[in-house]
Amino acid sequence: MAANKKEKLSPAKRKALMRRSIPIYIMALPGLLYLFINNYMPMPGIILAFKNYNAKKGIYGSPWAGTKNFKYLFSTQDAFVITRNTICYNVAFIIINLIFAVGVAIILSEITSKAKKFYQSTILLPYLLSAVIVSYLVYAFLSSENGFINNSILIPLGKEPISWYQDKRPWPFILVFVNLWKGIGYNCIIYLSTILGFDRSYYEAAAIDGATKWQQISKITLPLLRPTIIMLTLMAVGRIFYSDFGLFYQVPQNSGALYSVTNTIDTYVYRGLLELGDITMSAAAGVYQSLVGFVLVLAANLTVRKLDPDSALF
Amino acid sequence: MKKKLALLLAGIMTLSLLTACGGGSSAPAAEAPAAEAEAEAEAPAAEGGEEAAAPAASDAAAEAAAARIESGDFPTVVIAYMNFAGQPAGMQRISEKMSEITREKLGINVELMIMDSASYRQNMNLMLASGEQVDLFSGLVGFMPSVNKGYLYDLEEDGLLQTYGQGLIDAFTETELNGCRVNGTLYGIPVKKDDAAGLFGISIPQEYLDAIGYDYASKYEEGSDIIYTDLDEIEVILGQLKEQYPDKTTFYIDPTSIVSQCLEVDRIGGDVFGVLADPANSLEISNLFESQPYLDLVHRMYKWNQMGFFSKDAITETQATTVQVKAGSLCAYKTATKPGIKQQESNLCGMPVIIFQCGPDFKSSSTYNSMPWCMNQNTEDPIAAMQVLNEMYTNPDLATLLCWGEEGVEWVETEDGHITFPEGVDAQNSEYYNNVNWELGNQFIARIWEGDDLTIWERMQEFNDNAPASKAMGFTWDNSEYSTEYTALANVYDEYQKQIELGFVDPDVAIPEMVERLNAAGLQEYMQAKQDAIDAWAAATQQ
DSSP: OHHHHHOOOOHHHHHHHHHHHHHHHHHHHHHHHHHIIIIITTGGGGGGGGBOOOTTTHHHHSOBOTTHHHHHHHSSTHHHHHHHHHHHHHHHHHHHHHHHHHHHHHHHHHOOSTHHHHHHHHHHGGGGSOHHHHHHHHHHHHOTTTOHIIIIIITTTTOOOOOGGGOOTTHHHHHHHHHHHHHHHHHHHHHHHHHHTSOHHHHHHHHHTTOOHHHHIIIIIHHHHHHHHHHHHHHHHHTTTOOOHHHHHTTTTTOGGGHHHHOOHHHHHHHHHHHHOOHHHHHHHHHHHHHHHHHHHHHHHHHHHHHOGGGOOO | OHHHHHHHHHHHHHHHHHHHHHHHHHHHHHHOOHHHHHHHHHHHHHTSSTTOOHHHHHHHHHHHHHHHHHHTOOOEEEEEEEESSOSOTTHHHHHHHHHHHHHHHHSOEEEEEEEEHHHHHHHHHHHHHHTOSOOEEEGGGOHHHHHHTTOBOOTTGGGHHHHHOHHHHHHSOHHHHHTTEETTEEOOBOOBSOOSEEEEEEEEEHHHHHHTTOOOGGGOOTTOSEEEOOHHHHHHHHHHHHHHOTTSEEEEOOGGGHHHHHSOOBOGGGOSSSEESSTTTOOOEEOGGGSHHHHHHHHHHHHHHHTTOSOTTGGGOOSOHHHHHHTTOEEEEEEEEOTTHHHHHHHHHTSOEEEEEOSOEEBOTTSTTSSOEEEBTTOSOHHHHHHHHHHHHHOHHHHHHHHHOOBTTTBEEOTTSOEEOOTTOOTTTOSSOOOOGGGSSBGGGSOOBTTSOTTHHHHHHHHHHHSOBOTTTTOOOOOGGGHHHHHHHHHHHHHHHHHHHTTOSOHHHHHHHHHHHHHHTTHHHHHHHHHHHHHHHHHHHTO
């Protein structure tokens, strides 16, 4: 992208380029429309976060509420816990998912047998399951009375069974593992397709010069993959203030004993507003998450630009 | 995820606001039938004197209906409520049958809109916010939040209720209607149901009691189908059940209703943060978690859990208790009792049960506004909607249609005056079998299903009238100014509730910890606000 800027095009050339791109713009149109309808048109709704909404008066006629709607997010000691959980889990997810996704993508790209399609589909399958189903799969392992781990592993080994849904210590690991298991197939798709798009002649040349597989991976695949890694990581950083609601709400079976390690901003908002059904307060949570996400993307991009200008998004 | 939802919602509302504004301003002018204008002209005349005489009011109502019938231009009133199975197959047909009655009598068509409980609240919120047509709806959508968001029509605006809803005024006492007033404005009509609850009922299948040799037959008081006892005796029974059926879970208590159905406290506004601990005598708000009844309860549950009565997975249990009994995995559970409870629970469990009751009967202040019928604030024809509501509560044929469906299709009359399924129809294949009659306005005037006593509603009325009532009856708590505190409190309570109330942690350790965190989250301020509101209300009503 940065390279484009450096090229100076003559006006005539630019016009020709534009004309040639028209079909591409048309192809992009449905996607842009979708983006506009879904992401831009609701933006005036942000105003709700600062209103005392009343249906009789309408959104614009409702009285202003100042920052009252935001207060509940910061008012208690929970504020620290939910912010910590949201950010720490997401940082862990970003790092671990990145390592495993790239690893699996490289392994898959090296497999040439027909079984490759099978492996890929198998790895992708958990991603397609709903969080509720995943939560019951986990439950089948962890249930105190009938769970696999207690009944088939711990008891035969002569160990004390564990009340998994009341003991918060293992949950950070369980959640990271479940997230990895569920998301890895999807996360590695983009890396895999990027790798498959690399020019094979690099590898052939390297093989002729006697490079081992490991050298090929570390000297060719990973450097070529870097822009993709940076881009996807930046996008993930932008969502660092959002959490996968299904993972944090369904998988721990909404067990109160685990809140201190499973409560994130999304689950906190959900639990608190379930009874109130207050639109303005949930809008406030949305605005807060978007703002922090926005700032984080800018900051992350700035850092990348300092370190490696070519890889920055903008 | 949440943000996307919120924004999407906001977007939909923005859009609909535009359309609603456009439609709202032009539609009445263009479409309002002459009849309506006439009726409206009539209305002020009827309410001219504050104590408008009933005949004058009914005249106005009859004239409005006559004018509509004459013009032949029938408005449609949309009625929404929830059930547990989603839209029934016979909904259109029942709508048409109901319309036949209302067309002839009122010159109005009605249309039912039935949603399943899981999506009712969300769908209704969207429809109310977006201006889609829905005129009358069950307040299970959340009464106070709806009031605060301005969704509800003031039912007494321009004497609407007095002029067109005389039947509703007759059906309820002033106290009952006051339960749906917020700051003096009437936003809903209560439903005819069990207003009181017999606290700490325990239901145990007869078969299991026979197996441990428990003699329940001699324990009944004269003329009652409930055995009044105490928790000590239940504890003995549960111990024997545990011995007899070691593979079954002995006892389960649904944590969502543990406070409301076991303790004689009035949860002001329906939340547990600040309750009347002595509701019959005092309006003093106190902290539930430090009150003796609550501490006794949780200590008892802790003991029972230690004795192995609960499943180790009780905290993550999501199945309804009666389903567990039906599946043969549970021996006993808590319920709230009322006349007919034995029949109801036996039906739900699929086997005869014996009902015990360990607490008194009690009527809490939030009973009337728990699920009142409400009118949409932007309903186009409030007069028509009010007349339909009035008819729902006063016309037995209409009530029976709404509750049970069509005669000959969904039900037939039996020899003794009950109704039941026709040949070949059952709960599974019936096209209109909701089982939510407690929600549908006035089930007291509808037909009675086989299995229930023909005098059930008289007994119910007696039960409602005789149960000791909270002193705060008629008070409604508006927590909109304290939503920040409420959210924080709800989160803390959620974290501890199941562990403490199902006895998984020692209450002597956990309760002080929870109370400390609740105080940090603003419990005292929230309770003080409740106290101030209730004092102000008491001062105003005692004048």
